[in-house]
Amino acid sequence: MAQRIGILDAPFEFLAYKNSAFMATIVTDVWIGVPMVTLYLLAAMQSISKDLYEAAWVDGASRFYRFRRITLPLIIPSIATMALLSAIATFNSFDIIWILTEGGPRGATTTMIIDTYKTAISRFKYGEGAARTVMIVLFLGSFTLVYFMLLSRLAKRSPNNAA
Template identity: 70%
Template sequence: MTRSRSATLFAFALLLPATIYILFIVAYPLVDTFTLSFTDASLRRTVKWVGWVNYQKIFGGDFATVIIRTFVWTFFSVGLKMIIGTCGAVLLNALVPGRALFRVLTLPPWIVPMAIGIFMWGWMYNGQFGMISGILQNVGLLDRPLAWLAYGGTAFGATILTDVWIGVPLVTLYLLAAIQSIPKDLYEAAWTDGAGRFYRFRRITLPLIVPALVTMSMLSLIATFNSFDIIWILTQGGPNGQTTTMIIDTYKTAIGSYKYGEGAARAVMICLFLSVFCFFYFRVISKISSGEAK
């Protein structure tokens, strides 16, 4: 056996565990879900092949509204997390007294178990004894208690606010690490030339953390699009379905109504939407990057 062939076999041996993991943990469930979406699988013992019926039911109902709501929820949530996280990273990177303490204080929303944090927000949204309604009444912005989770508009905004609170620390710390990797010489040269803080941020900081922004926005988008815990614990998709997103609708169909075939079809649609979006997202980013390189 030649040395090159031995090295090739050794490389394949190193890849084998990851390949097995992808095949049995990722590929097999994905193929099985896709196959299940063409059946009428439920609690019945018999399973019939129904073809595209489950997908026709999706587009024949109000699923289009659910899709639009999911994209709106994801857009505002991810957008706010990226804006607040970027501003927080810049502030935490500044040379101010107590900077280490401020960095530690950004961690609790991320460290606290998600369910406990969401229940805490649920208590604050309560109209009778919730802190938010009480404060707004004390300052005169409300004349009576407001149950934030009882109305579609306020419940939708409340779920976004909770998701932003949970997700901002990770975005902030990730972007803070990216900012700290920027050479200090660039800032010193710009400061010597008389550049102000905003100019330095716009011409130095922001362009150099674009790769980190792209990566974090993509990871945050996928996690937010598939976010289940926040909406389910706060509203369970209510009131009147006003906070029902694609993942909540899939859960209600497959687990709540025991319609596994229809739920699988909805899961396939979620995977398809995210795959198509990620594909075009990376295409656009690569073109922008290649244009800047030229």
């Protein structure tokens, strides 16, 4: 396809080189994750009462003002939740990387999850694999805890917080 358009002169093996393989796995991971995020945010936006928009429209609020003062504050909890879930899913992305590159070329796409799998399954070091898995769970749990602590601090500083 890229040759037909004129972007490339010859076929290019994206998964054969370190940088292009890494970028190909990122693009694929984003491609797979975007629909979930889109549907989640669409559901959040559809849950906002139309009465709020009508009242703001009657008061003469512009579209940007309605988005900034109604839509955005009401979907921020959904955005925060989706950001956390997306970060965890990306960190634990095994299937995409394994199918595309198995952690190669020369370890360019090897993540903690891929390395743990190779250690436990390919090298038959089940104890070390289990220990690595526990470390991954502790890391993600710590990340989630820090994330929620930062969100609670931001919520306390927010001018929209009436409590």
